[in-house]
Structure formats: C-alpha cells, structure tokens
Amino acid sequence: xxxxxxxxxxxxxxxxxxxxxxxxxxxxxxxxxxxxxxxxxxxxxxxxxxxxxxxxxxxxxxxxxxxxxxxxxxxxxxxxxxxxxxxxxxxxxxxxxxxxxxxxxxxxxxxxxxxxxxxxxxxxxxxxxxxxxxxxxxxxxxxxxxxxxxxxxxxxxxxxxxxxxxxxxxxxxxxxxxxxxxxxxxxxxxxxxxxxxxxxxxxxxxxxxxxxxxxxxxxxxxxxxxxxxxxxxxxxxxxxxxxxxxxxxxxxxxxxxxxxxxxxxxxxxxxxxxxxxxxxxxxxxxxxxxxxxxxxxxxxxxxxxxxxxxxxxxxxxxxxxxxxxxxxxxxxxxxxxxxxxxxxxxxxxxxxxxxxxxxxxxxxxxxxxxxxxxxxxxxxxxxxxxxxxxxxxxxxxxxxxxxxxxxxxxxxxxxxxxxxxxxxxxxxxxxxx
Amino acid sequence: xxxxxxxxxxxxxxxxxxxxxxxxxxxxxxxxxxxxxxxxxxxxxxxxxxxxxxxxxxxxxxxxxxxxxxxxxxxxxxxxxxxxxxxxxxx
Numbered sequence: 353x354x355x356x357x358x359x360x361x362x363x364x365x366x367x368x369x370x371x372x373x374x375x376x377x378x379x380x381x382x383x384x385x386x387x388x389x390x391x392x393x394x395x396x397x398x399x400x401x402x403x404x405x406x407x408x409x410x411x412x413x414x415x416x417x418x419x420x421x422x423x424x425x426x427x428x429x430x431x432x433x434x435x436x437x438x439x440x441x442x443x444x445x446x447x448x449x450x451x452x453x454x455x456x457x458x459x460x461x462x463x464x465x466x467x468x469x470x471x472x473x474x475x476x477x478x479x480x481x482x483x484x485x486x487x488x489x490x491x492x493x494x495x496x497x498x499x500x501x502x503x504x505x506x507x508x509x510x511x512x513x514x515x516x517x518x519x520x521x522x523x524x525x526x527x528x529x530x531x532x533x534x535x536x537x538x539x540x541x542x543x544x545x546x547x548x549x550x551x552x553x554x555x556x557x558x559x560x561x562x563x564x565x566x567x568x569x570x571x572x573x574x575x576x577x578x579x580x581x582x583x584x585x586x587x588x589x590x591x592x593x594x595x596x597x598x599x600x601x602x603x604x605x606x607x608x609x610x611x612x613x614x615x616x617x618x619x620x621x622x623x624x625x626x627x628x629x630x631x632x633x634x635x636x637x638x639x640x641x642x643x644x645x646x647x648x649x650x651x652x653x654x655x656x657x658x659x660x661x662x663x664x665x666x667x668x669x670x671x672x673x674x675x676x677x678x679x680x681x682x683x684x685x686x687x688x689x690x691x692x693x694x695x696x697x698x699x700x701x702x703x704x705x706x707x708x709x710x711x712x713x714x715x716x717x718x719x720x721x722x723x724x725x726x727x728x729x730x731x732x733x734x735x736x737x738x739x740x741x742x743x744x745x746x747x748x749x750x751x752x753x754x755x756x757x758x759x760x761x762x763x764x765x766x767x768x769x770x771x772x773x774x775x776x777x778x779x780x781x782x783x784x785x
Numbered sequence: 786x787x788x789x790x791x792x793x794x795x796x797x798x799x800x801x802x803x804x805x806x807x808x809x810x811x812x813x814x815x816x817x818x819x820x821x822x823x824x825x826x827x828x829x830x831x832x833x834x835x836x837x838x839x840x841x842x843x844x845x846x847x848x849x850x851x852x853x854x855x856x857x858x859x860x861x862x863x864x865x866x867x868x869x870x871x872x873x874x875x876x
Contacts, residue, residue, distance in 0.1 A: 388864055388865075388867050388868075389868070389872065390798065390868050390872055393873075393876055394871075394872040394873055394876070395849065395870070395871060395872070395873070396873070396876050397873065397876050398876075458875040458876050459873075459875075459876030460873045460874055460875055460876030461875070461876070462876075463876070479867075479868070480867040480868030481867040481868075482864045482865075482866060482867045498867075499866055499867055500867070516851065517851040517854075517862075517864075519863075530855055531855075532855050532856060535855055537825070537827060537850060537852045539827045541791070542875045587875075596825065596852060596855050596856060599824075599825050599852075599856075600819075600821045600825060600856055603819065603821075603824055604824065605824045605825070605826075605827075605829070606825070606826075606827040606852075607788045607791070607827055607829070611786065628786060628791065628794060629794065629874075629875065630794055630795065630873065630874055630875045631791035631792065631794055631795055632795075632848065632873060632875075632876070633827035633828065633848045633850040633852070634850055635850050635851050635852060635855070
C-alpha cells in the first residue's frame with residue numbers, strides 16, 4: 353500500500369482552507385494545511401469587510417474574541433464625477449446590535465488568529481512551504497509536491513484553497529487561463545488617523561462602529577472600477593480596483609489610480625492628515641458564475657478565490673470562501689464513510705455548492721460581468737446623468753422645476769434615445785432579476 | 786506619494802538566491818507593443834532599458850499579486866520560495 357502522510361492536505365491558509373481545516377480537525381481527521389507565508393495571513397489581502405454568518409455557523413460567537421476592527425453600521429454607495437458625488441446607502445441601528453452583520457478586518461491579523469483556532473482543533477499547519485504540483489497517479493490526485501526536501505505529501509484528498517492565482521486548479525485542467533477581462537487588480541493603502549477623527553469624519557459615536565463607502569462612476573474614465581473606503585479602529589482602508597483589461601487599454605498604473613483617487617475633493621478631506629502605514633495589491637476574480645470552474649476531480653476539490661468565488665456586486669468573497677471550504681470538508685467526511693474519493697463521490701461538493709447561497713448568488717448575477725464588458729457606458733453615462741440631474745434639481749438658479757425636468761428629458765433623448773434607455777433598463781432588469 | 790516611498794512601508798523577506806519572475810523569450814520584449822508589464826504592475830517591478838533593449842525586473846519589490854502574468858504571456862511567474870517574498874503587517 354502507498355504511504356499516506358495525512359488524510360487530507362489543504363493548500364493555502366486563507367479563509368477557505370482554514371474553514372475546511374477546522375471542520376476536518378473537529379471531526380478528528382488527520383489534516384495538514386500548507387501555507388507559503390511565514391504565518392497564515394502574511395500574504396493575504398482583501399478590501400477589508402468580513403461577514404459574520406458563514407464563520408459563526410462553524411464557530412459560534414467567534415466575533416467576541418477575534419481581532420476585528422469595527423462592526424459596520426452604515427454602508428454607502430457613491431457615484432462620483434470630477435467635482436460631484438451622488439450618495440445612497442443604508443444606515444441602521446439593527447446593524448449596531450449583536451451579533452452584527454459584518455466587520456472591517458486586517459487579514460494578516462485575522463487569518464493568524466483563525467489559524468490558531470484551527471491548530472487548537474487539531475490540524476497541522478505547515479508554514480513557509482510552497483506546493484509546486486499535485487501528485488497524480490492513475491488519473492487520481494493522491495498528494496502534493498512541495499518545495500521542501502523530500503517534500504512529497506500523500507493523502508486521500510487534496511483541497512485547493514491556494515487563492516486567485518491557483519496553479520493547482522489550472523494544472524489539473526479544471527481552470528482555464530485567466531484572461532484580463534475576468535480579473536481586477538486592487539491596490540489599497542492603510543492610512544492611520546486618530547480614532548476620534550475617524551468617528552467625527554464618518555459620523556459614528558465610538559471606535560467600534562464603522563462605515564463603508566463603495567465608489568464608482570464617470571470619475572474613473574470609463575474603466576470598470578470599484579473604489580472603497582472602510583473605517584478601521586485607528587486607520588482607514590482606501591483602495592481602487594480596476595479590471596486588468598481596462599488598465600492595459602488605458603495604459604494606466606494602479607498606483608497612479610489610487611493617488612488620483614485620494615485627491616478627489618470628496619475623498620481628500622476623509623484622509624487628510626493621515627499617514628500611510630502599508631501599501632497592498634491583490635487580484636480579485638470578477639468573472640462571476642460563468643468563470644467558476646468545475647469544483648472537483650478524482651481526489652481533489654477547489655475552494656474560495658481559487659474557484660473564482662467572488663460576488664463583486666456585493667463585494668463578498670471571504671464568506672463565500674468559508675462556505676466553500678466548509679462544504680468541501682463535509683463532502684470529504686461523507687466520502688470517507690464510503691471510502692470513495694473518486695470524482696463521482698466528490699461531485700457531491702458541486703451539488704452542495706449549487707444548493708448553497710454561494711452559487712445561487714453568483715448565478716443570479718451571471719450575466720452582469722459580460723453586460724458591463726459590452727456596455728461600459730452603464731458605469732459612466734448613466735451615473736453622470738444622475739449626478740448632473742440631481743445637481744440641476746437642487747441648484748436654485750431661477751429656472752422653473754418643470755423646465756429643469758424638461759431639460760433632463762431632452763438630454764435623455766439626445767444622449768441615449770428613449771428606445772435605448774428602455775432597452776438598457778429592460779436588460780438590467782432581466783440580468784439582475 | 787511616490788511608489789518607492791510606499792514600497793518602503795511593505796515588509797519583505799527577499800530571497801537572495803534569485804528571482805521568482807522572468808521572461809520566457811527576451812526577444813519578445815523588443816517587439817512588444819506598449820509593454821504593459823511596465824505600467825500594469827502595482828509595484829513597478831518592470832522597467833524597459835531602451836539602451837540595452839532589455840527588460841529589467843526588480844523582483845524584490847514584487848507584492849505577488851499576479852497582474853503581470855495576466856497581462857503578458859511571456860512573463861514566467863512562480864511563487865517565491867516558502868517563507869520568502871512579501872509579508873504584510875496588516876493585510
């Protein structure tokens with residue numbers, strides 16, 4: 353019989369890998385998690401909002417001890433042009449009550465804490481180790497080859513949680529090459545500010561209440577861009593994420609984009625006097641439902657960013673990762689009962705994912721990435737129209753309100769045509785609904 | 786804020802034994818239109834030396850996002866050896 357080092361080897365100690373590891377360790381499975389950083393979290397980056405629910409199901413009340421920044425009580429969406437902002441959002445005292453909806457977090461701190469919990473549950477975490485390739489025998493994944501001397505590790509099943517660049521999923525032919533239109537590059541800065549300054553600027557009463565602002569619009573010159581500002585305890589996370597295809601076509605540098613963004617008249621006052629503490633960059637898989645690969649093969653399942661599980665409309669990713677890790681682990685436990693780790697047996701993971709919020713949510717927005725690629729003007733011309741119309745309506749200049757409405761209608765007709773407008777609205781309704 | 790000053794804030798454990806980034810066909814760089822690697826990289830790792838007609842790769846500034854490998858098929862990209870490369874304080 354072939355040697356077996358572990359029942360399961362998980363590649364990557366991010367939210368997906370750690371969630372899978374936690375479920376397996378709790379079930380007394382002999383599991384190892386391979387992490388290439390010096391500690392779990394040291395390579396991990398996101399905008400910074402972590403939703404409670406998926407992890408709370410695994411680890412009830414984790415938020416009472418985890419290293420979190422602020423719970424979010426207000427989420428805003430801004431459409432910005434060079435000199436204006438149109439703002440919408442939701443603020444609710446319901447978000448200000450335990451168990452809380454979501455939090456701002458620092459992944460280097462949060463993942464490190466999460467990994468500690470997984471280790472306490474009985475998983476082995478092997479840091480500073482890169483997985484080079486899957487080991488495949490007779491068409492089945494039976495282990496991984498690492499960059500350590502004698503670093504081959506054999507197991508029943510490999511769970512890939514190796515992030516957006518997942519070489520494992522690609523080498524097994526599950527994932528195609530990522531094209532520049534299906535992935536965004538986001539750059540972020542952590543800007544230090546005193547707690548009370550953040551409270552005042554963002555309108556919250558203490559250092560545990562937080563605010564998020566997502567920002568898009570014509571300011572980004574037709575590039576598919578989503579920028580953000582999130583409040584931490586004594587810093588704000590500010591970032592700009594743009595589809596790489598647009599970065600290439602517009603010949604811009606991601607750092608120049610965030611530098612320009614920081615000078616916007618409505619952004620600059622929020623970060624004034626702050627000191628940059630860290631600069632980060634990370635790719636975000638934005639291809640949506642159609643970019644999600646087949647999630648399993650013989651002896652192998654793929655989770656989290658490695659499976660392109662990001663809901664960019666709602667900037668959710670880490671919760672999808674956790675849910676996928678959890679479901680992959682549960683699938684393994686069922687497969688173990690049967691002693692069958694074949695693709696047929698592990699296909700239950702795909703079914704579980706289809707039945708979960710993860711793929712249901714992505715499926716609902718399945719046509720959106722393509723729509724936005726085809727019709728970039730949805731992100732520029734309509735927001736510009738909204739900004740200009742709101743400005744005109746609120747600006748008292750002697751023109752009567754009926755004349756103002758008439759001017760807006762004429763612009764609609766001239767810039768879009770009523771027929772195109774109706775078509776766009778219908779398309780949006782169909783593709784979102 | 787200049788990119789050099791920002792990268793100064795980032796923690797790295799540089800692998801002195803060599804680069805994890807490369808180009809599979811240096812001739813391709815000479816003919817390349819626009820050279821996207823020189824502007825898409827958030828850490829400005831790639832610069833083109835017109836005199837030497839050669840791409841210069843400052844791999845120790847790499848933050849391992851992978852943007853260059855998406856933008857250019859000639860870039861050979863692998864993870865730094867275990868424990869090396871970028872190490873974020875906040876993340």
